[in-house]
Amino acid sequence: MGGVTSSMAAKFAFFPPNPPSYRLIKDEATGLLLLDTYSHRENVDVLRISTRKGTEIVAMYVRYPMASSTLLYSHGNAADIGQMYELFIELSINLKVNLMGYDYSGYGQSTGKPTENNTYADIEAAYKCLEERYGVKQEEIILYGQSVGSGPTLDLAARLPRLKAVVLHSPILSGLRVMYPVKRTYWFDIYKNIDKIPFVKCPVLVIHGTADSVVDFSHGKQLWELCPEKYEPLWLKGGNHCDLELFPEYIKHLKKFVSAVEKPPSQRHSHCSKRSTERPENSRRSTDYLEPPRKSTDSEGKPRRSTDHAETLKIHEYKSSSINKFEKLNIPFEHLERSRRSVEYLDQSRPMVDLHMERARRSVDWTGRIR
Numbered sequence: 509m510g511g512v513t514s515s516m517a518a519k520f521a522f523f524p525p526n527p528p529s530y531r532l533i534k535d536e537a538t539g540l541l542l543l544d545t546y547s548h549r550e551n552v553d554v555l556r557i558s559t560r561k562g563t564e565i566v567a568m569y570v571r572y573p574m575a576s577s578t579l580l581y582s583h584g585n586a587a588d589i590g591q592m593y594e595l596f597i598e599l600s601i602n603l604k605v606n607l608m609g610y611d612y613s614g615y616g617q618s619t620g621k622p623t624e625n626n627t628y629a630d631i632e633a634a635y636k637c638l639e640e641r642y643g644v645k646q647e648e649i650i651l652y653g654q655s656v657g658s659g660p661t662l663d664l665a666a667r668l669p670r671l672k673a674v675v676l677h678s679p680i681l682s683g684l685r686v687m688y689p690v691k692r693t694y695w696f697d698i699y700k701n702i703d704k705i706p707f708v709k710c711p712v713l714v715i716h717g718t719a720d721s722v723v724d725f726s727h728g729k730q731l732w733e734l735c736p737e738k739y740e741p742l743w744l745k746g747g748n749h750c751d752l753e754l755f756p757e758y759i760k761h762l763k764k765f766v767s768a769v770e771k772p773p774s775q776r777h778s779h780c781s782k783r784s785t786e787r788p789e790n791s792r793r794s795t796d797y798l799e800p801p802r803k804s805t806d807s808e809g810k811p812r813r814s815t816d817h818a819e820t821l822k823i824h825e826y827k828s829s830s831i832n833k834f835e836k837l838n839i840p841f842e843h844l845e846r847s848r849r850s851v852e853y854l855d856q857s858r859p860m861v862d863l864h865m866e867r868a869r870r871s872v873d874w875t876g877r878i879r
Contacts, residue, residue, distance in 0.1 A: 521656050521683055521698065522622035523586045524615040530590030532556075532566065532617045543568075543590055552597075555641075559613070559633040563620030567610035567634055568593065569642065570600040576770055577672060578606040578644045582631060582657030584678075584750070588616035595753065602759050603766050605650070606642070610634045612660075624659065624698045631660040646670045650769070654678060655723060655749065658731075659699030666707040673739075673769040674712045675762070678720060678749055681727045705734045713739045713765045715758065717747020739765055 531544040532554070541554040551571040556564050568589055579599065583592050588611050600607040612627050613620035620626060638644040650673045653661025658679035665674050680686055683698035693700055705712070712735040716728030725743070732741045742761045744752055752758050 521585055521624075521659075522612075522614070524612075524622060525586065525588050525591065528590065528616045529588050530593075530616060543593065545590055546593055549597075555637065557610070557633045557637050559626070559629040561613070561620065561626050561629040563613040563618065563626060563629070565610050565613060565618040565630050565633060566616050567608055567637065568596065569638075570596055570607040572600050572604055572606050575604055575606045576648065577603075577650055577766060578608065578638060578642075578648055579603065579650045579652050579675075580631070580634060580638065581607060581609040581652045582627075582654065582661050583609065583611075584655035584657055590616060599762075603762060605766065606644070608634055608638055627660040628663050631664050635664060647672055650675060650766070652677065656680065656699065658701055659683075662701045662704045662708065663699075665710070666704040669709055671708075671710040673710050673765070674708055675765070676712065676714045676728070676731060677752065678716055678723055679714065679728055679731055680723050681730060685727065686723055701731060702734065705731055706736060709736060711737050711739045711765075711769050713741065713761075715742045715744070715752060715761070717744045717749065717752055719746050720749045722749035739768070 529545065533542050533544045534540070535542055535548060538548075540548065541556070542548055543554060553569040553571075555567045555569065557567055558564050566589065581592075581596065581599075583589070589596070589609050592609055596607050596609045599605070610630060610633075611618040612622050612630050614622035614626070618630075635649070638649065639646075646668055647670045649671055651661045651665050651671060652675040653659070654677040658676050661674065661676070662679075665671055679701060680699060681702045682693065682700045684690055684694060685697075685702070690697075693703055712732070714728045714732040714735070716723075716725050718725050720728075728741070728743075732738060740761075742757060744755050744757060747755060
């Protein structure tokens, strides 16, 4: 059963750049790893990190002087850290944070194959590296998940009770819901974010474009509604799936969010649990409880695009190529993984889905639909 799920994930969710946008080289003088497309920076480390799945992922760590927060960034499905490099540098500077970005198994120069479960192991390995190598504490970390990266981000966030914050950038409710307006969670679905976000207990910022042609705007809206600790969302009018960083409001709102969550909880209350001021009048009511609904979130129409896109971050060629030891927890990662698996596959005992869903699942070319 798990193999079927992983196979479905690979077909619709993963499009690693081929060839990768970078190669790893070793500086002969210092012995340091470098990306061949960029010169060495004193504040950037390039790393190889081993995961519990036996793969070795490539990551980069950007230091910012006197930073009090560290951003752990999980990128989208058609990028690697070579393409994200300049954006990571700009985010670190603008937000005044340390930042770690990593490539999933099978992406860039990371070994192995991209699967749902491998991405969970990948983000865990990156998290452990932050703790063990850089001395970062759980309560100093902001998890940032873009598009498919919202999957590993929320899977980890739901299991870490003392995180500083979470950012969801063009997130998905689940893999199947990107393509079909299903009203329940099926066992073969992947990245079941709709079921995990109610267990995230830190402030959550959701960013989504209203004209997203890949992951409908309604995904971001419903995930925001399900957050126990909401932060004022950012709905970018006319924003598509891969251009949100070009809007001036993007970096402005992120700065505001980071500044808010770096304050003591007693001082940041007024910033959190805010309602969106740009929601349609007939949007669903807030659902601040643990039982997630199974409502379809696919909208019937797409908002028109805005042509007023001002660029504020120097992200160079990134958008043109991309369309797309834990904090001394009482339970080790291996036990957490078994617990997560037992929850995800509990539904295997359900009766087979109806014939219509089976025919749709078998007949549709997943790759063609997501591109």
